[in-house]
Amino acid sequence: MNGITRFFTSSVGRKYLMAVTGTILSLFVLGHMCGNLQFFLDAKWLNSYAHHLQSLPYGLLWVIRAVMLTTVVVHLVVGTLLTTHNMKARPGYEVDATIQASVGSRTMIWTGLVLFAFIVFHIMHYTVKNVQDFSALTYNLEGYGVVPDVQAIMYAGFSIWYYSLFYIVAVGLLLFHLSHGVASAFQSVGLRNQVWRKRLECLAWAYAAAVFIGFSSIPVCVLLDKYVFPNLLSIG
Numbered sequence: 001m002n003g004i005t006r007f008f009t010s011s012v013g014r015k016y017l018m019a020v021t022g023t024i025l026s027l028f029v030l031g032h033m034c035g036n037l038q039f040f041l042d043a044k045w046l047n048s049y050a051h052h053l054q055s056l057p058y059g060l061l062w063v064i065r066a067v068m069l070t071t072v073v074v075h076l077v078v079g080t081l082l083t084t085h086n087m088k089a090r091p092g093y094e095v096d097a098t099i100q101a102s103v104g105s106r107t108m109i110w111t112g113l114v115l116f117a118f119i120v121f122h123i124m125h126y127t128v129k130n131v132q133d134f135s136a137l138t139y140n141l142e143g144y145g146v147v148p149d150v151q152a153i154m155y156a157g158f159s160i161w162y163y164s165l166f167y168i169v170a171v172g173l174l175l176f177h178l179s180h181g182v183a184s185a186f187q188s189v190g191l192r193n194q195v196w197r198k199r200l201e202c203l204a205w206a207y208a209a210a211v212f213i214g215f216s217s218i219p220v221c222v223l224l225d226k227y228v229f230p231n232l233l234s235i236g
Contacts, residue, residue, distance in 0.1 A: 012164050014081060014082050016073065017074060018082065018181075019184070021071045021074050021078070022182070022184075023053075023070075024068075024071050026178065026181070026207075028068060029174070029178075030207075031038075032077055032084050033211055033214040033215055035053075036215065036218060037048055039154055039218050040218075040221075043139060043152070044139075044142070044222070045140050046150050046154075047139045047147055047148075047150050047151060050147075050150040051141055060154060069092075072119065076113070077113075079108065079109060080109060081113075089216075104185070107176060108181070111173040111174070111177040113176075113178060115174060117176060124144055124197050125157060126153065132156065134148065134153045134156060137149040137152040137153050137156060152235065155222055155235045156177065158219040158222035159222055159223075161227075163219075164220075167215075167216075171215040171216050172212060174208070174212065174215075175208045176208075177208075178204065178208035179205045180204070180209055181204075181209040182203070182208065183200050183203075183204040
């Protein structure tokens, strides 16, 4: 037990924790984005998807939520510890490292903190629903009756330009966070060498860019439909 504790409190152990939790969160982000992109389909697709998620056994739903919350907290805490440890351990190296480091690596701790604040706001907005009143937005889902109209709820939320702006800025920060984090995860588990380094960095950037485009396309299209090109979307 002491050996396990020493491992996970060591620099190497913390990097493994960052890699594992980062991988879990990256996969969740990808799945969440794919689910959200059903916004552009007929309302029944997104509402059926959302209803089935909410209809998971109550215990299982809370286990999933607890696992994701724990993963986020561990990732944030361990990332902060690694950053502060590196700053204290290598003060003479810090200037040269900063010059050579990518934007993503230099801003990991700050983008992580902003993203954590965004996650809290996002949950309050669309899950807890105490930022806006969405109670009137319902949908008659065939075979299941009246359910919350998630497509209309997303449209109503993103129709407020400053909410959309915060969302777009947040996924922009996620782009830089993922571009460095995904590549670093390969390095932490020993899968990145000089031959594969550039390839994996390109893969990380491609993944991060796809996530950014996927998430930001929704608020951008809603704002265009609301303020510039009416009837661009058949929603709202």
